[in-house]
Amino acid sequence: MAMQALQWQDETLHVLDQTLLPNEVRFIELHTLADVWEAIKALRVRGAPLIGITAGYGILVGLHEKNPGDAAGVLETVQESCAYLATSRPTAVNLFWALDRMKKVAETHAPSMTHAELMSRLETEANAIYAEEIASCRAIGEYGAPLVPEGGGVLTHCNAGGLATGEYGTALAPMFRAWELGRRFHVFADETRPLLQGARLTAWELSQAGIPVTLLCDNTAAQVMREGRVQLVIVGADRIAANGDTANKIGTYSVAVLAHAHQIPFYVAAPFSTFDLSLEHGRHIPIELRDPKEVTEGFGKRTAPEGIDVYSPAFDVTPADYIAGIITERGILRPPFEKSIAQHTTMVARDV
Numbered sequence: 043m044a045m046q047a048l049q050w051q052d053e054t055l056h057v058l059d060q061t062l063l064p065n066e067v068r069f070i071e072l073h074t075l076a077d078v079w080e081a082i083k084a085l086r087v088r089g090a091p092l093i094g095i096t097a098g099y100g101i102l103v104g105l106h107e108k109n110p111g112d113a114a115g116v117l118e119t120v121q122e123s124c125a126y127l128a129t130s131r132p133t134a135v136n137l138f139w140a141l142d143r144m145k146k147v148a149e150t151h152a153p154s155m156t157h158a159e160l161m162s163r164l165e166t167e168a169n170a171i172y173a174e175e176i177a178s179c180r181a182i183g184e185y186g187a188p189l190v191p192e193g194g195g196v197l198t199h200c201n202a203g204g205l206a207t208g209e210y211g212t213a214l215a216p217m218f219r220a221w222e223l224g225r226r227f228h229v230f231a232d233e234t235r236p237l238l239q240g241a242r243l244t245a246w247e248l249s250q251a252g253i254p255v256t257l258l259c260d261n262t263a264a265q266v267m268r269e270g271r272v273q274l275v276i277v278g279a280d281r282i283a284a285n286g287d288t289a290n291k292i293g294t295y296s297v298a299v300l301a302h303a304h305q306i307p308f309y310v311a312a313p314f315s316t317f318d319l320s321l322e323h324g325r326h327i328p329i330e331l332r333d334p335k336e337v338t339e340g341f342g343k344r345t346a347p348e349g350i351d352v353y354s355p356a357f358d359v360t361p362a363d364y365i366a367g368i369i370t371e372r373g374i375l376r377p378p379f380e381k382s383i384a385q386h387t388t389m390v391a392r393d394v
Contacts, residue, residue: 045204045209045247045250046204047060047087047092047204047209048087048092050169050172053102053106055071055096055100055103056069057072058205059081060086060088061086063205063242063243063246064243064245064246072100074104074107075104075107077103078100078103079100082097082100082130082137083131085237088201088205089134089202089278090134090137090278090279090312091179091207091208091315091316092206093136093137094134094140094175095171095172097127097137097141097144098167098172099168099172100123100127101127102164102165102168104119104122104123105120110157112157113155113160114152116148116164121145121149124141132328132330133327133328133356134281136315140171143171144164144168174315175208176209179204179211179212182210182212182312182370183210183215183218183219184219185216185370186216186219186276186311187216187225188220189274189309190217190227191273192225192227193226193227194273195228195266195272196217196272196274196276197229197231197232197258197266197274197297197301198213198217198229198230198240198277199232199240199275199277199291200244200278200293200294201239201240201243201244201247202214202277202278203215203243204247205243206243206278212279212312212313213311214244216276216369217229218253228254228271229248229254230258230263230271231255231258232258232263232297234293235260236337236354237336239291240257240258241257260296267304268304272306274306275301275307275308276309276310276311277290278291278310278312279310279316279368280357281316281317282312282316282368283318283322283327284317284318284319284323284380284383284384285380285383286377286380286383287323287325287359287360287361287362288310288324288360288362288365289324289360290358291356292354292356294360295359295361298364302364307367308360309365309367309368309374310365310369312369313370314371324359324360327359329355329356329358330355330357331354332356337354370386
């Protein structure tokens with residue numbers, strides 16, 4: 043059930059162009075730093091964990107493009123590349139987490155390593171970021187699988203499967219693992235306007251895995267909940283504040299409110315790399331605004347009057363009060379999240 047959306051081979055970054063799914067499965071090669079920036083910005087690569095992985099390898103792409111001659115040049119190129127890639131998308135904290143890791147390696151080892159040694163060390167770090175995200179997703183699947191109800195319905199919003207992560211997914215990981223263990227259930231996937239990641243990506247991934255899935259218009263979620271067809275909601279995350287407030291794809295907040303109204307447990311699934319403990323609460327999470335044409339001319343067809351005003355945030359923030367638990371690679375965090383997240387942070391720091 044693993045979905046590999048990225049490959050680093052022969053000093054070239056290959057990514058699955060997710061803007062073409064589900065009609066075409068095509069890997070594209072990213073040869074320049076500008077290629078990497080565009081792929082992230084245009085959502086050819088998307089999902090917080092996968093954006094972080096791409097950023098790590100993106101630094102290598104920039105190095106091979108500029109080809110600095112010594113360790114000092116490598117450090118300068120890494121710093122410049124990090125600053126540039128940081129401007130691609132503002133909300134997914136994994137982007138900045140991965141860039142900070144790559145920059146720290148360069149700054150730490152540039153004074154003592156040769157050019158070749160530093161290049162090798164940076165590639166090792168990028169590979170480690172990828173491997174850690176894969177392992178985190180597998181662990182999220184293990185911890186979250188018991189939540190999936192036998193014979194029940196699970197609703198998810200946007201796409202947080204292998205296409206958005208290291209291979210296995212975050213929100214979809216418990217579903218994939220539960221299915222592997224023989225549990226049978228049904229998934230409801232919101233289409234996720236305006237770019238339809240649920241319709242194009244989540245429904246496709248689940249279908250590929252043989253898991254029954256029903257596609258919903260976003261405004262149908264309340265109805266299927268009222269009908270008693272949903273017993274669990276699991277979504278991913280792009281950034282989680284220290285108090286548990288969670289930014290995810292626009293529309294997630296609405297789903298959380300609906301789940302609360304229908305007494306359905308609402309879970310967030312995310313690795314520790316998605317937590318931003320520098321932010322006390324979600325009001326400080328930066329929210330990306332998207333091109334109005336994604337709403338007025340979605341997929342090349344105009345569906346709104348010329349010149350109409352459009353407000354199109356890419357994400358919203360779900361208050362921690364609506365979240366039953368956060369499924370991480372270290373277990374399920376429960377309210378009060380200020381306490382459980384702090385304990386989780388201490389545990390991770392101790393093990394590093």
